[in-house]
Amino acid sequence: MTGPSRSGGTRVRPEHSGPRTDGGRLLLVLLLVAAVTAFTATVPLLRGFFDLRVYYGTVHTWAHHGGRIYDYRVPGTVYGFTYPPFAAVAMLPLALLGRTAAVVVSLLVNLAALAAVLWVLAGPGRRRRGWYRWALCLCLLALFEPLRDTFSFGQVNLVLLALVLADCLLLTTGRGRWAGAGTGLAAAVKLTPVLFIGLLLLAGRRRAAAVATAVAAGATALAAWADPAASRFYWTEALWDTGRVGRLDYVSNQSLQGVLARLGETGRPLWASAVLLTLCVWAWRARRAAA
Template sequence: MPQGARRTVGQVGVVVVLAVAVAGFLSVAAERHGFFDLHVYHGALSHWVHDGGEVYDYLKPRSKYGFTYPPFAALVMLPMAYLSWHLAILVSVTSTLVASAVVIWWLLDPVAVRAGWSRWFTLAVAVCLAAAFEPMRETVNFGQVNMLLLFLVAVDLLWLAPRGSRWLGVGIGLATAIKLTPGIFLIYLLVTGRWRAAATATAAAAAATLTAAALFPDASREFWTQAIWNTDRVGDLEFISNQSWQGVVARLDPGSPSTLLWLLLVALTVALWARRCRSAVAAGDEATGFALTGVVMCLVSPVTWVHHLVWLIPALILLVDDAVAAPAGSRRRRGLLAFAAVAYLVLCSRLVWHWERGFGGVDGFVFSNFYVWISVALLVALPVRRPDGGPTAPDGGPDRESAGGAERAGVAQLGQGERGAAAGHRHRVGGLLAVR
């Protein structure tokens, strides 16, 4: 059998074994949420369309949870009211898997090309690993929309931005109109000086919101004057799944959490994020700016349930990319791979849930908030890369100790044919994804 055929057979075998192992892990470790959030969406929309009620008046039976998204989200989800329950599940799961695969592909494909890996094999392994990732499991099992929103933002920053498209900002605007938290990416555009793109995002969000208001004035009035302020519809801030700074502060003193402490933590986090994002974009590293903004959104949002942490996936992928770009056998490569592996494994483990019913004491403080500490570490330590593939120093300049070695290592891993393919790929994406 030719060497190439043996390699393909071996890769197929690895993917099959990994897929079986992940399926076994999911059968044991995955929580069965019964598509709880999808039940809320489907029930609220059916109540609105078929029963003549208001979408924000609906509460899932035997719960306090109702539809919490803006009216434009109800407009986008409106076809769900005409789907059977099992078809709604199929659409939810399929759309999440497709959106996840596309985003992972955009981030990983340049790595595979540069490192000389089989592209299909790289994607297959990554998708298997993503399936075991607790935030992804929770997103699928709840029937959540997180990956669809991440996809809309990625269209802007990983697809349109490299091409200098005048439509840059539309995806961010639509994501913000569906759920308010992606609005931080509009701030990201402002912080990094993309005024036109920020204006486009604002216009897209405003147009979507006004369209929903024109079509559904009563629902819009209720959301913007009442439902948006009703935090009881969201859940308790101290609940262990809330892995944001607000969750940390609430668990410190569930009876009277300190608003001042939370605002101080948010201010310091945003200041660091703004500095790092400006450095990333100045270095031509839009992918890291995108990843850092996803991380900071999780930290500063008042509520970041575990399933929202799919926004950490880009940062974890880029850690692996940075490790591959570092010189073989270097301390930098070992450190980055160890960081990525520990973060990934912890975020597969359901670690924080062991402190769900008791998060007092030192161990409770440390471990009940462990996903927050991972987000902080990613915000602080995710490297910024220059267009030539080398890392930057903390001040945004080149890291002279390792930049040359990293570039040489990246080139050495490519044969002549792979170098040609990589060059073509860099040209195709307009230079941005060459960083990654």
């Protein structure tokens, strides 16, 4: 190709080197994929879809054998269902699947949730970047321990994150009529996302916070209607029994209580003080970010 030069004549421009560049990028991505695959297959502990086994066994026992949600235990262990009753209602489709199919569906759902999370976080401008950037990003994320555990345990964390970020997208694009519904559903499945209702309040998004609260309450009421005994047991007993989720000092427990347990500090006053201090710092930072 030719074009004007500064001296008034023409200059020769190099031909587009896209194929050569794309070939090099493809080779780099393939090498990284191979390295990440080798790492994840040999170095980290594989979790054997343990949490998915809990969900699957609980739902099958409840739907097909008349068992109680919080009585089920994975064979050979003391671990059972720890989420609110609405989570079991939301997971009822597992009752239609075999174990292998459940694992495949779990992987596909988590991959779809991860794609949605990346799409929201990237933003409109950054979504137009080349395919290889996304491939490199996925390789790096595959090394991220919480993400690996979510896939290999068969957990629901990515789905809940996608629901919360969907509300964020609705709010930032001016389509906030139903903003908060995703956060409410996430909070009804697992208690941790309740924190994001507080974040909506700190950000001055009172309508979205109200929608999230209403959806969470409605979903919880639906679960109470579906299984009153399970709801009564969860909110009065199971919720307060920390032994149901495993040892506090287990390395994967990254909560403040887990950290203190590994340091040999199990006193409630110290834990409560640490939680209060953390919430104060979080509220201050969140308020500044919203402003």
